[in-house]
Amino acid sequence: MSTEQAIKTYREGARISDVDALVVEDLSVYYETDSGTVKAVDGVSFVLKQGERFALVGESGSGKTTLAMALMRLTRPPGHIANGNIILNGRDLTTIDEDEMRRARLSELAMVPQGAMNSLNPVMRIQNQIADGILDHLGENDDSPSKQQLQETVQDLLSRVGLRPGVARLFPHELSGGMKQRVAMAIGISLQPSLIIADEPTSALDVVVQRQIMQTLGRLQEGLDASIMLVGHDMGLVAQFADTIGVMYAGKLVEIGPVDEVFGDPKHPYTKLLIQSLPSLQEKKEFIGIPGLPPELIHLPQGCSFEDRCPSRFEKCSVEVPEKIGLGGRREVACHLYEAGGST
Amino acid sequence: MSTFLELEHVTKTFGSGGLFKSDSVTVAVDDVSLTIDEDEPSIVTVAGESGSGKTTLARLLLGSHVPTTGRMLYRGKDFTKLTRRERRSFRREIQPIFQDPFESYNPFYKVDHVLEEPIKNFKLTSSDSEKNRMIDEALEMVGLVPNETLGRFPHQLSGGQRQRVMVARALLLKPRVILADEPVSMVDASLRATILDSIRRLNRDLGISVVYITHDLTTAYQISDNIMVMYRGTVVEAGTVDAVIPNPQHPYTQLLVESIPQPDPKHRWGSEPPQQNWEVVDTDIIGCKFSDRCPAVMDQCHKVRPPQFLIEQHQMATCFLHEENKEMGSPDITSTFQMESETLKAAPRGD
Numbered sequence: 197m198s199t200e201q202a203i204k205t206y207r208e209g210a211r212i213s214d215v216d217a218l219v220v221e222d223l224s225v226y227y228e229t230d231s232g233t234v235k236a237v238d239g240v241s242f243v244l245k246q247g248e249r250f251a252l253v254g255e256s257g258s259g260k261t262t263l264a265m266a267l268m269r270l271t272r273p274p275g276h277i278a279n280g281n282i283i284l285n286g287r288d289l290t291t292i293d294e295d296e297m298r299r300a301r302l303s304e305l306a307m308v309p310q311g312a313m314n315s316l317n318p319v320m321r322i323q324n325q326i327a328d329g330i331l332d333h334l335g336e337n338d339d340s341p342s343k344q345q346l347q348e349t350v351q352d353l354l355s356r357v358g359l360r361p362g363v364a365r366l367f368p369h370e371l372s373g374g375m376k377q378r379v380a381m382a383i384g385i386s387l388q389p390s391l392i393i394a395d396e397p398t399s400a401l402d403v404v405v406q407r408q409i410m411q412t413l414g415r416l417q418e419g420l421d422a423s424i425m426l427v428g429h430d431m432g433l434v435a436q437f438a439d440t441i442g443v444m445y446a447g448k449l450v451e452i453g454p455v456d457e458v459f460g461d462p463k464h465p466y467t468k469l470l471i472q473s474l475p476s477l478q479e480k481k482e483f484i485g486i487p488g489l490p491p492e493l494i495h496l497p498q499g500c501s502f503e504d505r506c507p508s509r510f511e512k513c514s515v516e517v518p519e520k521i522g523l524g525g526r527r528e529v530a531c532h533l534y535e536a537g538g539s540t
Numbered sequence: 541m542s543t544f545l546e547l548e549h550v551t552k553t554f555g556s557g558g559l560f561k562s563d564s565v566t567v568a569v570d571d572v573s574l575t576i577d578e579d580e581p582s583i584v585t586v587a588g589e590s591g592s593g594k595t596t597l598a599r600l601l602l603g604s605h606v607p608t609t610g611r612m613l614y615r616g617k618d619f620t621k622l623t624r625r626e627r628r629s630f631r632r633e634i635q636p637i638f639q640d641p642f643e644s645y646n647p648f649y650k651v652d653h654v655l656e657e658p659i660k661n662f663k664l665t666s667s668d669s670e671k672n673r674m675i676d677e678a679l680e681m682v683g684l685v686p687n688e689t690l691g692r693f694p695h696q697l698s699g700g701q702r703q704r705v706m707v708a709r710a711l712l713l714k715p716r717v718i719l720a721d722e723p724v725s726m727v728d729a730s731l732r733a734t735i736l737d738s739i740r741r742l743n744r745d746l747g748i749s750v751v752y753i754t755h756d757l758t759t760a761y762q763i764s765d766n767i768m769v770m771y772r773g774t775v776v777e778a779g780t781v782d783a784v785i786p787n788p789q790h791p792y793t794q795l796l797v798e799s800i801p802q803p804d805p806k807h808r809w810g811s812e813p814p815q816q817n818w819e820v821v822d823t824d825i826i827g828c829k830f831s832d833r834c835p836a837v838m839d840q841c842h843k844v845r846p847p848q849f850l851i852e853q854h855q856m857a858t859c860f861l862h863e864e865n866k867e868m869g870s871p872d873i874t875s876t877f878q879m880e881s882e883t884l885k886a887a888p889r890g891d
Contacts, residue, residue: 256699358815373590374815402589402755404813407799411812432758432801436808456805473733474803475758477785489698 211247212439216283217423218244218267218391223280225259225266234493236262236275238447241520244423244440246390249414251426251434251455253470254444257490260427261310263444264393267425268307269297285390302329305391306384308377308413310399310427315380316368322379323350323364329386353382356419358412374405378412385416392417395427410437431474435459440526443467446490446501449520453527463529465506500532508533543616544578544633544716544749545601549871550610551773552596567822568596570773571610573871576601578716580879581749583740585760585781587796588770589816594753597770598721601751602636603627632662635710637703637739639722644706645694651702652690654709655679662713678708681746682738700731707738711746718742721753736763757800761785766877769793772822772829775848778873779855789857791834828859836861854878 225237237259244250254260265271267282269289282289284305289297301307309315317325327346334340341349351361357378368376377397384392394413398406414437417424426438434441434455441458443451443466451464462468469486488505491497499514500506506513512532520530552569570593576584586594599605600612603619612619614630622630638644645654655675658664665671676686682704694702703723710718720739724732740763742748752764760767761781768778769792777790788794795813814833828834831841840860848871849862856868856876868875 403757403799403801404589404795406801407809408812408815410801411809415812430801432803435803435805436801459803459805471803475733475762477758477761477797477800477802480762 211418213246215246216243217246217248217285218425219281219283220244220267221281221283223263223266223282224278225262225271225275226278227275229274229494232494235447235496236493237266239280240444240447240449241280242442242449242452244391244425246423247418247421249417249424249426249437249439250442251428251438251440252442252444253427253429253431253434255429255490257493258444259447259493260444261395264307264395264425264427267391267393268301268305299333302384302389303333303387304389305393306387306389308380308384308392308394308397310395310397316376318368320367321364322354322366322368322371323347325379326350326353326364326383326386329383333387349386353386356385356416357382358408373401374409377401377409381409381413381416385420388420388422390420390422392420392422392424393427394424396429397426398433399428399430406433407436431470443470446496447493448501448530450502450531451527451529453523454525457525457527463523463527463534464502464531465508465533466502469505469507542577542579543575543613545576546613546616547572547574547600547607548611548613549573550600550607550612552593552600552605553608565821565823567773568593569600569607570822571871572597572773572775573610573873574768575872575874576717576749576751577874577879578749581743581747582766582877582879583743583750583752583764584874584877585764585767586751586753586770587755587757587760587767589755589796591772591816592770593773594770595721596773598636598719598751598753601717601719602634603630628662632713633715634717634719635713635715637706637710637718637720637723640726642694642699642702642726645702647694649693650690651692651694651697651705654705655690655712658709658712664712674712675708678711679705681711681742682707683734684708698731699727700734703727703735704738707735707742711742715748717749717751719751719753722755723752724759725754725756732759739763755796757785757796766874768873769796772825774829774858775873776830776859777855777857779851779876780878783852783855787855789851789855789862790830790859791836791861792830793857795833848873850876 221241223237223240227234227236240263252260266277271277277290327350330349350364354361354363359375359378397413398409401409410433438455441453441455442449443464445466451458451467458467459471462471473486486505491501497503499516500518503509503513518530518532520528521534522528523534550569550572551567554566554568586597588594596605600607614622659671659674679686679689684701684704689705724735727735736759739750743750752760754760764781767781767784768775771792777784777788777793784793785797788797798810816833827842827844828846831837838860846858846860848856848858848868849865850856850868851862851865854876856873
């Protein structure tokens with residue numbers, strides 16, 4: 197067991213390189229509405245290493261999907277990127293023009309969308325949907341591939357996501373939910389992106405299929421040596437899959453750190469409650485949700501957004517927004533409790 | 541002990557015969573016998589992956605599918621021979637709660653509509669004040685504040701609130717059985733607790749039996765007393781949750797339990813399990829339906845359908861690995877369940 201453990205640790209260590217694949221700096225996404233500005237994502241910064249599996253968690257409305265869409269630069273009006281930089285492989289995605297961004301999508305960063313089963317075209321055969329992205333990204337000087345070459349590529353992609361060759365000729369309605377999700381993954385990896393964004397890729401699937409899909413996704417990501425950002429609210433899935441976790445609350449990243457450290461010793465009171473409220477198979481206990489509701493993003497409180505639900509709040513929390521504090525290693529938390537002389 | 545519903549060797553198949561004769565017959569529910577008792581209300585989980593037949597079983601119980609073979613008895617009487625009046629009382633006594641708490645609403649009506657409609661349809665009362673009192677009472681029972689809920693449109697409520705209004709709607713009819721088909725799978729994890737808690741309280745405080753259909757064994761373990769696990773229409777394992785979930789005996793249940801994403805980075809999944817082979821038509825499988833994916837498969841598994849082996853008083857598995865145990869005397873899987881009277885549970889926490 198211990199040797200096995202050691203090999204596993206070594207592999208995980210080797211998977212993540214020291215190269216920063218993605219640097220997100222002070223990113224804000226605002227929605228301008230008649231009743232005011234909605235700060236859906238507010239000053240979020242984090243770094244993703246090459247080969248790293250980063251999970252972004254938060255409840256509905258915390259801004260996690262908005263952030264994922266902003267990374268793809270798919271934010272729709274009235275939403276807009278108000279501030280910040282998204283640096284992927286050394287290039288700032290917020291400054292490039294739409295045409296260049298269009299080429300970057302799929303080839304440099306690809307998204308496996310939420311409910312991928314609804315993102316396939318119902319009247320197109322699977323092989324054509326997979327080939328579509330490849331053909332669209334041909335440069336002006338590239339020869340278009342022969343039918344044969346395309347077919348081989350499609351077959352290769354299908355086998356990598358664990359689908360049999362016959363699937364190529366089928367239509368989406370002929371596939372199960374898990375198979376459609378696999379097709380979406382095949383499209384996602386078709387141009388070997390260095391960053392895969394997976395937004396709740398398994399939310400509508402049952403446990404065994406969910407596990408198979410996540411394990412396939414992990415295998416593909418390792419094969420490409422890509423980084424992955426998993427967006428979701430299932431803490432169990434995060435614990436199974438990710439290296440690093442970022443916790444979002446009301447548009448802000450409140451805690452970030454290696455998965456085992458954060459699960460073992462959560463720092464932010466919200467993360468603590470989130471982990472405590474998980475039902476487990478070890479013991480039967482009463483369900484404890486987190487009392488209260490998140491604030492409306494249009495009327496954020498003056499101080500910490502979590503203040504009214506927080507069991508450890510003190511005076512400062514209602515007046516001042518907590519800044520991010522480094523706790524050593526890659527751990528950071530945005531909470532007044534951890535400021536020098538902050539707690540009790 | 542009086543039985544509310546009984547399934548006797550019920551099988552439901554789809555896709556055979558008729559105008560478009562097809563070769564592929566799907567056996568959605570395969571020879572299932574069970575009993576829902578009303579004097580001994582318990583929460584029973586029906587677990588299984590998509591395509592396991594759990595929703596077909598639910599539709600059979602609701603009377604919206606008729607068994608292909610076998611029969612269903614309502615209070616001892618064959619379901620197909622009920623009078624209009626009996627059918628009506630059946631439809632009041634068993635109430636469904638569905639997966640998507642948004643699709644059950646008409647977006648143009650206020651939420652009051654779904655609460656008023658059953659009162660009107662079943663002529664529960666003709667007085668307005670009595671109607672309002674019933675609605676308020678039902679909402680309070682599921683932990684909602686009536687004047688914060690009524691008068692609103694469905695989109696103005698959260699998913700959790702919408703689903704709890706659906707529970708309140710079911711309650712208005714004072715049902716004996718509530719059938720909840722994946723009631724929390726579309727709801728944010730942090731709101732699931734409140735819905736499951738209100739379902740559990742119905743069982744404990746009002747003595748309503750609950751059939752909880754899910755693929756999520758963690759919540760099943762938390763709220764239910766008994767469980768039956770289905771695979772391709774067959775009940776592969778059944779018993780109390782305390783027996784089955786910590787110590788699953790059928791390889792399929794073991795796979796289900798192992799695949800639960802435990803919120804613990806130190807205990808991660810093992811290797812990737814094989815995919816289900818939907819190419820194989822149900823009627824072509826002679827032996828055990830799980831044999832093509834089973835890690836412990838033996839020769840006879842491909843040839844003979846395994847019978848139900850009773851492992852101990854409260855656990856049975858349909859698997860040859862347990863051949864040394866005796867076969868179940870009665871096919872009724874509910875005989876492995878534990879009823880309220882046998883257990884002394886912690887009192888529910890009211891909040």
